[in-house]
Amino acid sequence: MVNQASGKLAGMTRRQTGASMPAGRAAGTPPPDRYAAAARLGGDGQHTLAETENAVAERLRGLPIDVAAMAVVSNIYRAAGAVRNHFERTVLQPYELTWTAWVVLWVVWIWRDIETRHVAAEAGISKGTLTGVASTLERRGLLNRRSHPGDARRVLLQLTDEGAELMDKLFPEFNRAEQFVTADLDDRDKRLLAQALRGIVQHLEGTEPSGPAPTR
Numbered sequence: 001m002v003n004q005a006s007g008k009l010a011g012m013t014r015r016q017t018g019a020s021m022p023a024g025r026a027a028g029t030p031p032p033d034r035y036a037a038a039a040r041l042g043g044d045g046q047h048t049l050a051e052t053e054n055a056v057a058e059r060l061r062g063l064p065i066d067v068a069a070m071a072v073v074s075n076i077y078r079a080a081g082a083v084r085n086h087f088e089r090t091v092l093q094p095y096e097l098t099w100t101a102w103v104v105l106w107v108v109w110i111w112r113d114i115e116t117r118h119v120a121a122e123a124g125i126s127k128g129t130l131t132g133v134a135s136t137l138e139r140r141g142l143l144n145r146r147s148h149p150g151d152a153r154r155v156l157l158q159l160t161d162e163g164a165e166l167m168d169k170l171f172p173e174f175n176r177a178e179q180f181v182t183a184d185l186d187d188r189d190k191r192l193l194a195q196a197l198r199g200i201v202q203h204l205e206g207t208e209p210s211g212p213a214p215t216r
Contacts, residue, residue, distance in 0.1 A: 083181055086181065
């Protein structure tokens with residue numbers, strides 16, 4: 001995920017990497033056109049971006065609306081959903097991972113040993129949702145749960161060796177999909193977009209109560 005960036009990106013506001021596209025396709029990597037094919041798929045009755053914008057403009061005509069602000073927020077929402085659906089249909093599908101499961105793995109992979117409440121906050125999910133996702137990942141042998149050494153009521157999550165190996169293998173594939181998603185942006189556009197989205201996250205974090213730092 002960019003770190004509350006993991007779950008805010010949204011949440012992925014997930015930490016960025018500097019990985020570059022390899023010159024050749026690694027063995028076992030889905031062919032590039034798989035991503036393009038998935039991007040062309042849409043649900044039944046799904047409206048295009050232009051159709052939605054036209055319908056919204058018609059409905060809101062005459063109202064005292066900040067159209068630019070509305071366009072930013074609505075496009076963040078739409079882009080986040082499109083990215084999530086695309087990744088679940090492509091890079092995550094062979095590993096039978098949902099987007100939420102991926103984000104949980106990502107957060108635990110980054111922090112190595114982290115309390116469940118902080119995983120939920122980083123991933124942008126409820127503690128109840130995390131309990132179900134963590135149980136599934138634990139049954140698959142990817143995640144371990146243990147009591148906090150200072151307080152048995154608190155629970156820590158850590159990847160198993162198998163889970164760490166999966167992330168080492170999967171993240172380069174995930175990043176190639178990230179490159180596909182942003183293929184129409186040059187490096188400057190990517191930096192500007194990342195900075196703008198980061199600014200929104202920091203603004204919201206500055207106006208909302210902040211939680212404690214993750215327990216390592």
